[in-house]
Amino acid sequence: MPLRFLPKQKLALATAIYWFLLFYIIAALFFWFVKLRQQNEQMANYKLMELVADDPSYLQKVDKITTEAARKNTQFIGEGVTFFLVILIGAVFVYRAVRRQFRVAQQQQNFMMAITHELKTPIAVAKLNLETLQKHKLEESKQQKLISMTLQETNRLNTLTNNILISSQLEGGGYKFTREELDLSAMADKMMAEFRQRFPDRRFEWEVVPGLEIKGDALLIQILMSNLIDNAIKYSPKAGLIRFALVSKPAGPCIIVTDEGEGIPDEEKDKVFKRFYRIGNEEVRKTKGTGLGLYLCKKITEDHSASIHIEDNTPRGSKFIIQF
Template identity: 75%
Template sequence: MPLRFLPKQKLALATAIYWFLLLYIIAALFFWYIKLQQQNQQMANYKLMELVADDPSYLRKVDQINLEAGRKTMQFRGEGLTFLVFILIGAVFVFRAVRRQFRVAQQQQNFMMAITHELKTPIAVAKLNLETLKKHRLDEQKQQKLIQMTLEETNRLNTLTNNILISSQLEGGGYKLVREEIDLSLTGEKLMEEYRQRFPGRHFEWQIEPDIDISGDPLLLQIMISNLVDNALKYSPKESPVRFRLYRSQGAIIIEVKDNGAGIPDDEKQKVFQRFYRIGNELVRKTKGTGLGLYLCKKIVTDHRGTIRVTDNQPAGSIFTIQFPLQK
């Protein structure tokens, strides 16, 4: 049986068992309510049969017995409705919690599959390139090409490691956010120049307004920008440009990263910022990644009191827009 069908089958089985037990509990509740009501009516009838018709207080006693039976009925109904409400509230809570755990388990499985591939690939490429350089006498151009490929894979491995470590520290509260004045314009310029050098075969365009300062964590803000640019590189055709823009507008600092890839469906636009979430099936997905990059971007932006959203680029692709409040 293919591995990809197991989580869905388990979830379907758990859901079926859950609904069966819930319906059984509710049916049992109604059953006991009917039995108690029948017992209450039998007790009232028994007490009425014991009354003497010639008793001067006969009618008063009949009213008391009926009144007591009515109070019992209201008591049973009140208790039954209370139990029913608590059962339904608990059922909703448990159902959502179980489904959430299944989703988390599936996401973690996808992450482990992705991280295994992401770790093995750069290590294997770097090892192969170094062994080639060691065993063969290559001309200068081929040597530089292999060295460049090795550096790219090393940088990719470094980015992956940073994402995992920072994500774990931010999630567990182990990372202490540093607040200092940063020249975001200078940071953006340096990063884009580095990307141009690291990926000489790709085309980068950027427009950066000078002297844009922000109070924040330098490392996290660099990771945020790098992850957005990396994401654009992964999902863009090699011949299309990756565009980066940093500017001020209407009392805010705006960062835009545009690509000309396949774009993101509307129903996935919010999900892509979830931890470990990636569009498509991990077993058939070809694009590199672990599902941590955009999650980290969202986390970093939120911690810096900003917002991030994704919209469609024209004619194709995506635009990731970050907005920070402009500091006075």
């Protein structure tokens, strides 16, 4: 049975068996070390008993036998310590590799559960809205509202599928990266206007310095900015302000996305960029997501020789900063 399908009880049993076998191997190593030392001492005693006391070279032979016995004891100690260290290093490596594999498998399983829900929800909503439009003659305002909701869900579905496909291609080296002159300011203005249209009930503010350009892949840069804004929307209260800034720094263009959510603990600030990683317990987490958005942000910034880091927003929330 693959490791990712093992329940926690079986993992605990496997861990217990692992530690039992490890201690058994170490105990066996010490047992044979003691036995070899005893055998060495017995052989030395037998050789000493065979010596003749009035032999002119008696003392030289005694010294030779005791020296050889001491040398073998030293050899046994050296070999024992070497095997012991090899066993410990191997045991630690195997244990960490298995635990890491289990964590990755668990994250992948959580991802599959999340992606199933994330895919079904927009499809179900869009289907329901279209069926409502088909079966009922609604007022123009209600029709436009349903159409707007359907577009939001299809945009959400499009973003989700893009994240999955691009993540897979970037991870496998199958994405053909292009470098072209991009008007970052125009792209940012257009994207923020689209987000305001898609989410009319959310508060957006943006500041974009005109004329800022970079060399990069247009699709990846769009996904980068979109994921940052989408992340701010997910983790901010509905009345919270989402700010986007594109400013010029001495090093180059800098993107700053600020939200007023719960914030990210310091110990989690680096972990959130890992693939499939999400803060909190997967079983009780309510925020939608797959754990790919920020991973893609990190990957895309690295591919564009840029950096991304998180700072605390004042008085609450998070601030994502990308420096090109």
